[in-house]
Amino acid sequence: MNSLQTVVVVGAGVAGVRAIQSMRSSGFNGHLTLVGGEAGLPYDRPPLSKDFLLDESVAADITLLSSEDLDTLGVEYLSGVRVERLDPAERVLHADGGLRLPFDGAVLCPGASPRRLSCPGTELAGVRYLRTLDDAVAIRSLLSAGRRMIVVGGGFIGVEAAVLAAGLGLDVTVVDIQEMPFQVLLGRQAADLLLRHLRKAGVKFVGGRVVASFEGLDKLTTVTLNDGSRIDADLALVGIGAAPDVAWLAGTAVLSSDGIEADEFCRTAIDGVYAAGDACRWLNLAYGSPMRVEHWTNAIDQATAAAANLTCELAGEAHSRTPYRAVPYFWSSQGAMLVQFVGVRPAGCEGEMERSLQDENRWAITYRDQRGSLVGALAVNWPARAVRARKDIRSRVLTAD
Amino acid sequence: MIRIVVDRTRCFGYGNCVAALSEVFDLNDEDGVVLVDEEAAQTVAERQLDAAVRSCPTNALRINRT
Numbered sequence: 177m178n179s180l181q182t183v184v185v186v187g188a189g190v191a192g193v194r195a196i197q198s199m200r201s202s203g204f205n206g207h208l209t210l211v212g213g214e215a216g217l218p219y220d221r222p223p224l225s226k227d228f229l230l231d232e233s234v235a236a237d238i239t240l241l242s243s244e245d246l247d248t249l250g251v252e253y254l255s256g257v258r259v260e261r262l263d264p265a266e267r268v269l270h271a272d273g274g275l276r277l278p279f280d281g282a283v284l285c286p287g288a289s290p291r292r293l294s295c296p297g298t299e300l301a302g303v304r305y306l307r308t309l310d311d312a313v314a315i316r317s318l319l320s321a322g323r324r325m326i327v328v329g330g331g332f333i334g335v336e337a338a339v340l341a342a343g344l345g346l347d348v349t350v351v352d353i354q355e356m357p358f359q360v361l362l363g364r365q366a367a368d369l370l371l372r373h374l375r376k377a378g379v380k381f382v383g384g385r386v387v388a389s390f391e392g393l394d395k396l397t398t399v400t401l402n403d404g405s406r407i408d409a410d411l412a413l414v415g416i417g418a419a420p421d422v423a424w425l426a427g428t429a430v431l432s433s434d435g436i437e438a439d440e441f442c443r444t445a446i447d448g449v450y451a452a453g454d455a456c457r458w459l460n461l462a463y464g465s466p467m468r469v470e471h472w473t474n475a476i477d478q479a480t481a482a483a484a485n486l487t488c489e490l491a492g493e494a495h496s497r498t499p500y501r502a503v504p505y506f507w508s509s510q511g512a513m514l515v516q517f518v519g520v521r522p523a524g525c526e527g528e529m530e531r532s533l534q535d536e537n538r539w540a541i542t543y544r545d546q547r548g549s550l551v552g553a554l555a556v557n558w559p560a561r562a563v564r565a566r567k568d569i570r571s572r573v574l575t576a577d
Numbered sequence: 578m579i580r581i582v583v584d585r586t587r588c589f590g591y592g593n594c595v596a597a598l599s600e601v602f603d604l605n606d607e608d609g610v611v612l613v614d615e616e617a618a619q620t621v622a623e624r625q626l627d628a629a630v631r632s633c634p635t636n637a638l639r640i641n642r643t
Contacts, residue, residue: 197631201624222634472634473593480628507591507634514589534607559590559609566596 181206181490184269184277185483186259187285188212190220191453191475193240195283196251198483204490208251209277211269214308215256217241222472224312225336226509229319230344238309259286262428264446281448281486284425284436285479288418288454288470293328297390303412306333318411322346326399326409328387330357332508332515334415335374339511342378349380349407351399356383362517363526366541366554370515373556377511382407418470420455432457435468440499442482443489450486452479462501462573463520471506478502501574505566516562519543519552519569532558540565579626580641581613587637594638597629611637 181204185195188210196210212218218240228234246253254271261270262282269277290305297303302322304315315337319325325341327334330352342348354360356367357374374381382401390412391398399407420435430436430444436451438458443450451458453475457468469478481500488497508515521527521543532538540561543552549572553565581601590609594602601621603612618626630638 194631201627220634473596473632476632505593505596507589509589516592559592560604560606563590563592563595563604566592567599570596 181280182209182278183207183281183283183486183490184209184211184279185283185285186211186269187287187453188214188218188253188255189285189287189453189475190218190240190472191285191287191479192283193218194476194479195285195452195483196249198480199283199487200249202484202487204483204487206280206490208249209254210246210251211254211257211259211271211277213256213258214310216309217243217255218253219309221307224309225306225333226340228312229316229337229340232316258424260424262425262430262449264428264430264449267448279448281490282450283479283482283486284430284444284449284451284455285453285475286421286424286436286455288420290414291417291419293387293414293416295387295389297392297396298414300390300392300396301394302392302396302410303390303414305414306337307418315411315413319344319346322411324407324409325349325411325413326351326407328412328414329416330354330381330383331415331417332506334413335379336508336510337413337415338379339374339377339513343511346411347380348378349382349409350374351382351385351387351401351407353386354383357381361521362541362554363521363543365526365529369539369556373510373513377513387412418454420468422455432466437466438482440501441485441497442478442500443485448486448489450482452482456482458500460502461499462503467502467504469502469504471504473505474502503566503570503573513537514557514559516555516559517553518555518562518566519550521552522546525552527552527554530561532561578643579615579618580643581615581618581630582639582641583611583613584637584639585610587635588633589635589637591634593632593634594629597632598625601626602629 219238258272324347327338327350359367385401435455435457440459454470460467485497505518527541527543530540538558540555555562
């Protein structure tokens with residue numbers, strides 16, 4: 177390995193952080209730079225829609241790396257620097273302020289940004305998206321002063337925040353385009369049960385509707401839905417999904433119609449340029465098809481794999497790279513309830529219900545393919561069941577080619 | 578000697594350690610909290626153990642090497 181080689185990791189979310197750690201643990205001893213678009217030390221996002229909204233003391237806890245950690249790793253960390261362009265021919269990343277970052281290898285972990293609503297009134301104070309630490313700090317202060325909250329979009333981030341706000345005593349309504357939350361993702365049976373939990377937590381749910389407009393003088397006071405109904409609210413949290421942050425890569429060969437395109441090694445169309453995390457669509461040999469997964473566990477596993485593969489390529493040992501195979505997994509904490517999902521749900525499959533004999537709040541739904549093999553599982557308040565399904569599915573799909 | 582130190586108050590049964598290294602980690606059927614096979618932990622590769630510990634979303638695991 178040539179110690180004069182330079183690797184640049186773009187994005188300082190959990191994927192970027194795991195990428196630099198993996199570069200070092202796999203033996204890369206050259207120059208390593210981590211570029212993050214936000215100011216401050218790299219931090220972890222999952223708590224932002226959970227405890228962090230309740231408790232300021234969680235703030236210190238979400239830091240992924242301290243300055244000492246960065247020194248120990250021998251990483252140059254550029255915070256608050258936005259990468260604006262990739263020049264594949266010159267092998268240079270161009271950042272704001274005219275900064276040029278030449279590289280031998282790169283790992284692109286730009287992440288994703290919240291999808292924006294285009295209806296009138298989104299500029300009003302009180303209408304917020306949740307992605308960054310700054311977003312979460314702003315929402316926390318709105319929650320402490322607010323009385324009525326509307327959550328637009330019944331995804332996990334929105335529902336987590338809704339349950340938490342209801343626990344604080346706010347009057348909370350979730351508005352979702354689907355009839356029931358998580359219906360498309362998990363099927364009607366699961367969605368119906370999760371909706372009951374949501375209502376039991378004190379959250380109102382309005383399904384099959386979208387927001388027509390946000391209204392107020394300068395601050396939000398009322399939300400009008402597409403059926404003309406009106407809901408008073410002083411805070412609106414919009415959580416309608418995320419889109420890969422890849423506009424800066426426009427015109428390069430690394431882009432697909434859905435994020436950055438990568439092969440089974442997480443390598444893009446450009447030599448020595450790898451990708452990982454929310455923005456990366458790679459060939460997942462576990463399923464024999466391209467996949468893009470916007471979850472924490474995939475971000476860390478994929479970044480670790482991508483960086484290890486880049487280390488091999490830079491050392492002239494591309495033949496010893498390992499394909500990154502993954503079984504999707506995510507969790508969601510909704511107040512005291514833990515939701516875990518592993519694998520995939522075959523289209524149209526409603527799954528089979530399982531209840532714990534010991535605890536009525538524990539249940540699971542298992543999804544099987546046409547051959548009867550377990551391919552997905554949803555577990556609620558039942559980690560042992562989730563992990564059993566996860567081991568089962570992984571042992572089957574991760575071993576075979 | 579390798580000891581895996583578990584902060585039980587931080588373990589919520591996410592199961593990433595089990596997925597990473599099921600030879601060493603499992604979850605308790607009852608409360609879903611992590612179980613560690615200390616003997617197996619002595620025999621696995623250091624890098625694998627580090628990766629499994631690092632895969633915990635809540636930093637509930639720590640390695641103590643003596």
